[in-house]
Amino acid sequence: MSREGLLAGQVALVTGAGGGVGQGIALRFAEEGAAVALHCRTSVSGAQEAAGRIRAAGGAAVVLRAELTDEDACRDLVRQAAEWGGGRLTALVNNAGVQPVQDLAGMTAADWRAVVDTNLTSVFACTQAAAELMRDQDGGGSVTHIASVEARSPAPGHAHYCASKAAVVMHARSAAQEYGPWGVRVNTVSPGLIDREGLAEAWPEGVRRWRQAAAAGRLGRPEDVGDACVFLASRMASWITGHDLVVDGGASARPTW
Template identity: 80%
Template sequence: MSGLLQGQVALVTGAGGGIGRGIALRFAQEGAAVALHCRTSVAAARDTADTLRDSGARTVVLRADLTDEDECRRLVGEAAAWGEGRLTALVNNAGVQPTRELAGMTAAQWRAVVDTNLSSVFACTQAAVEVMRGQEGGGTVTHIASIEARMPAVAHAHYAASKAAVVMHARSAALEYGHHGIRVNTVSPGLIDREGLEQAWPEGVRRWRQAAPLGRLGRPRDVGDACVFLASPLASWLTGHDLVLDGGVSARPTW
């Protein structure tokens, strides 16, 4: 690897899942020390940590419930303390994607998605900026959004709305934090492959492959590559941007 992130200290939320693991692996491969956040997927996060250590990377697993603002601040504080007072990159990846049509959705079910997908992004970013603004070189924040921020699906209204808000939060944060040397962007993936997906949803996978000009599903590594780029010096003049990562699906005409 090229060492694009050599010397960086990164926090990846939701690192117990497939996308979070892909992001963490790529950050470590490029030289970053990586704090892995999880809430319930402790075993998976620890497995990822073992993989990183085997490759010579420095890592730690931190648990927190990101629906609680105080927990968000504690998590960021622990990551920075582990990084000896430094935190150069935050990737807000943690999220949920339940399905429920609007007609039967309760306010509590709406809030559960918004609190996890959006409010946690606000709180973690705010806490991370307090660390980054006082260090040389500032830092980067990357939110994992979704193509559903622009292309909603039936029974995904709460998810799509939360991801659209995440995109606008990043643009607003880029505007307000830029003078501190802090860049804020989003990555909006399309359908990312995971174990058992094709067996569980064969028709959906088939339709995606047909719709994608590149003819395949995304991989966690693809999301990791995008996040590495945004956190690296290669993107030093890039902020407030939504990097769509969908194999070209959104380029296809809908009429």
């Protein structure tokens, strides 16, 4: 791992780092010189695999488990990451989330809350805890939420997911205002369809339509999301806050008529 990369000297916490996108973000942060705390809830093996790759390449990584629908657990996670980082935490990436498919007509309030608490309330709690810590350190810090293109373009069966991601975008804009005087920048990255093992076989029509819609002609990769997060956490983005960076290969530029 680079000691002279864009994030050299930084300590980062990536939530949901056991899945494909989370792994991609964590690996890119480490490649750019950051020490990385990888959070997971159930995907322990995935987080451990990514941490092992980081260490094998000479980087620093630790795996931390937490249930992020619990506010106290969010605060404890941030505290543990900072303690592991020698008392510092310079970057937080709120990536953990769920994306169930369920018709709005048959959805219960419990179904709704399960998605909102995981995708939105955890973002609020982790960001609040991280900002309080970053406020007291030289250089402040950065927070990046992983939102979605579905924050603007809803899909059938995703009403709770789309609403939670739209709220994540607005949370970042609000937090950018209030935490800016603390030296804390808050942004979002909104990915389009990100490839994963078995996706083309499980959803061939959706993959075909996405490739046709995207100007770049392909699905996204976890490292595409990681690159955007690295940029927003780096000094190159020191005057960028409250911004939603869409990473969708140009699919959102497609005409709608």
